[in-house]
Amino acid sequence: MTTPAYDALTATFTRLYRYQHLAAIASWDQAAMMPPQGNEARSAAMAELHMLMHQTLTDPAMTAQLQAAQQENLTDWDRANLHEMQRDWEYSLVMPAHLVEAKSLAGSRCEHAWRTQRKTHDWQGFLDNFREVVRLSREEAQVLSQAQGLSPYDALMAKYEPGTQSAHIERIFGDVKQWLPGLIQRVRDKQASESFTPAQGPFPVEKQRALGLAVMEVLGFDFSAGRLDVSTHPFCGGVAQDVRITTRYSEEDFMRSMMGVVHETGHARYEQNLPRAWAHLPVGRARSMGIHESQSLAFEMQLGRSPAFLQLIAPLIRQHLGDQSAFEPSNLARIYTRVAPGFIRVDADELCYPAHVILRFEIERALVNDDIAPDDIPALWDEKMMAYLGVDTRGNYRDGCLQDIHWTDGSFGYFPSYTLGAMYAAQYFNTLRQATPDLDAQVARGDLSSIFNWLQNHIWSQASRWATPELVERATGESLNPAHFKRHLEQRYLGI
C-alpha cells in the first residue's frame, strides 16, 4: 500500500531537518567560536534561516497532506512521526512570519550584548534589549495561547515540555516548597560537624580539559561523533550525528567544570543514541527538554555524585591533576554533596537547585502572563532568593537575575524542565536499583553497562515515540512521581 501524502511530508521534513542542522551548527559556532564582530551578520543569517523554516512548515500544501496522511496505512512509528509533524505544523501555522524574524533578531542581539553586560552588572543596558524580547515573547505566547487554548505561559512551556501544564508544575513545586527548606536546614546542621579537605589549585586549563575528556570516555561519549569546547554558558548543541558539548574552566576549581562535563555528556549520549534510522524526522528527536534534563541529571546527580562513581574516577583525577589528599573518593563525595546556598544556579548543589528553578518559574510565568514588567524582576529576584535560600542578591545583577542565558533570547518556559528532569532521573534510578541491587559495586569497578543499557532501552531508543507520561510509565511503571526525588535526597543527604 502506498502512502503518498505521508511520503510528501517526509520529504519536506527531511529538508527541514537539514536546515535545522545548519541552524544548530551556526548556533554552536555563535556561542563557542564566533568573534564579536561576526554577530550582526550571523544574526541576520540565522533569522533568514528561521524564516525559511517557518515558510517551509507553512506551505499551504501541507494542510491537505497532513489530513490525507491520517488515512494512510502507517506503522506505529510512522504514526507517532505524523503526530510530531502535526505539532510542528500547528506551532508554525499560527506564528506570523514577521514575529519569527523579529524574535530571532531581538534574541540574538540581547543574548550577544548580555555576554558583556552581565560582567558589568549593566541591568539598565540589558533592559534596553530585553524589553523587546519580552514584548515579542508575549506576542508569541498570545498567539499560541489562542490557538491552543492554553494560558500564555503554558503555551510557551509546551515548546519544551509538551503536555505539561503550569498548574501541574505549580502543585509539584508547591509541595517541594513545603519540605525543601526544612530538609536543607537539617542537612546543613548535619554537615556543620563534617569536615572535608578542599582541592588545592591552580589547575591548568589544559589539564582540566584532558581530565574532562577522560571522564567523557568513561561515560561512553563517542568522540568520532562529537566534540568538547568552551563557551560562556555551558550547553549541549550540534546534531545527533555530531554532538557539541561545552564547558568553562576556572583555574581555581576543577570540580565544577568536571561535573559540568558529566552533565553535558548525559545530554550528549541521549542525542548520540537516538535511533539513527529516524534521525531525519521529528519522531527521531529527543522527547522533551524535561526528558533531556533527566539524562544530564541522571549522569550528573544520580551517577556523578554517587560515592561509587567518584571512587571510579578518583584515579583519573590523580592522573591528570596530581596527587592530593582532597582526591580521596570519600572526600570527593563530601565535597560533591556539600549543601551551601549560593548565588549561581548551575553551581548549586543538588538540594538548593530546585529552589533556583522554582524562583525562575514563578518570575517568568508572571512575566509572560503580563502580571509583572521586566523592570520588576530584580526586586522579585532579591525577595525570593532571600525567602527560599537566605541569600542576599541586592545590587548583584551579575550573580542575580543576569546570570542565565535562557531569558536573553526569550526561552521562557524552559526552567521547569530542570527540576522535572531531576525528578525523572530519581525515578529511573529507583527502578534501576530495584532491578540491579549491586549497581554501586558495578559502577565502582567501572562497569556502567547496567545504567547505559537501561537508558538505551527505555529512553534513548524511544526518541519521540511516546508522549512523556507514557514514556516514563513504560520505563518505570508509573508516571511522574516526585516522591522518588524526595526519597533520594533524604537517603543521600540524611541517610534515612
Next chain:
Amino acid sequence: MTTPAYDALTATFTRLYRYQHLAAIASWDQAAMMPPQGNEARSAAMAELHMLMHQTLTDPAMTAQLQAAQQENLTDWDRANLHEMQRDWEYSLVMPAHLVEAKSLAGSRCEHAWRTQRKTHDWQGFLDNFREVVRLSREEAQVLSQAQGLSPYDALMAKYEPGTQSAHIERIFGDVKQWLPGLIQRVRDKQASESFTPAQGPFPVEKQRALGLAVMEVLGFDFSAGRLDVSTHPFCGGVAQDVRITTRYSEEDFMRSMMGVVHETGHARYEQNLPRAWAHLPVGRARSMGIHESQSLAFEMQLGRSPAFLQLIAPLIRQHLGDQSAFEPSNLARIYTRVAPGFIRVDADELCYPAHVILRFEIERALVNDDIAPDDIPALWDEKMMAYLGVDTRGNYRDGCLQDIHWTDGSFGYFPSYTLGAMYAAQYFNTLRQATPDLDAQVARGDLSSIFNWLQNHIWSQASRWATPELVERATGESLNPAHFKRHLEQRYLGI
C-alpha cells in the same frame, strides 16, 4: 527616481548572501572542527543549501527584474553590482538543479574520504569517488561551455578568474616554462656555496600558535572579526565580518606554518577590508581568486620573505621559541629564499611554485576537456614532475597527485590563480616601491602602513567594482605584465 527592479534584486541577493554566510561557516566547520561521523549529515545539509541557493537564483521573476534594472537610474557601484548579479544568475540559470545537488554530494564524499586515503597512498580508493566528481565537473563544464561560448575548461576557470581564458594563461605559462628551469638552475648553483643554519626543533604547537597570532597582529589581522584554527589543508574561509584562517603544525618545523599564517593573513585582510556597506551584495565580494591570491602572495612572498620583514619579526620568533642562532634575520632570509625542488606545492619555494601550478593546469585542463581520463593522472604527474622539477614521484601518491584538496570536490580551474596572483603581487610591489623608495626601511622598523594603505586604496576598497584587468591597470598603470614577476625573482635570487 525609484529603482524597483534593482531593489527587488537587492533583496533577493541579500537573502542569498545570508545563505552563503551559513554555507561558509558550515564549510569552515566541516574542515576545521567536525568529527568524522558528522560528514554524511553535513554533506546532505550542504547540498540542500546549495540547491536552495540555486533555486533562489533561478526564480523566474529574476529574468524580467534584471532586464528592467538595466533601464533604471543607477550609480556606478550599483551598475557594477548589477553586472555581478547578472553573472551569478547566468551561471545558475544553465546549471540543472540535479547537477548542483549531485556535485555537492559527490564533492563532499570525495573530499572527506581523501583525508584518509591520502595518508595511505590509496589512489584506487580515491578513484572510486573521484571518477564521479570528474564526470559531474565535465557535465558542468559542457553546460557552461555551451551557454558561454567558451571551451569546457575555460568555462570552469571563469568561476574563479572571470574574463581570463586558458589561451592567455597558456601563453604566459609557456613563457615561464622557457626561462624558469634555467633560472632555478642558476640560483641553485649560486646557493650551493651558501651555508645556513637550520632551526632546531621541536617547537611545541602551543608556542607556534602564539607566534602565529603575534605575526598576525603585526600584519593587522582584526581578531575581533576572525580566528586562527587548524585544518588538514590550510585555507581562508568564513565571511568578511568573521574571517576564519587555518594552518597546520609540525613540531619539527615552525617555519612552514608561520609563513602559511602570513599567506592566509593576506587573504584575511582583503576580506576584512572589503567595503562593509556592500558586504551583502555581489559587488562587495573579492574580485577573483587570482586577485585573492595576489593578496596572500603579496603578504607571503613580496613582504613575508623580504629581509626587512624577517628582521622585523625575528624578535617575535625569539620571544616565542627561544634564542637560536638560526633566528638571525639574515639566516632566516637565507632559509626562506632557499631553492630546492620538492614534492609539495604548498611547501614549495618561490621559484619552484610556478612549476607546480603549470603542471596542475596542464593536467586539469586535459581532464576537463576530456583529453585524458582520471586513470591517466599519476603517469602524467610523474612525467611532468620529472620534466619540470627533476623530482621522482612514482608510486608516491600522497606527495604526488593526492596532495591537494582542490580536485577532490571538483574545483577545476582554480590552480592558475596562484601564479596569476604571484605575478599581480610582483606588479603591485613594483609600483609600490617606485612610490616609496624607503619601503624596506619602513618595514624593518615595523611601519607597514605604506603597504596596507596602498592595498586598501587600490585593491581592498574596490571589491568587484572593476573587471580584473581594469582593477590592475588602475592600481599599477598597466594590465597584467609577467615581466615584473620575472624581474622580482632575478633580483631577489640572483641580485641582478
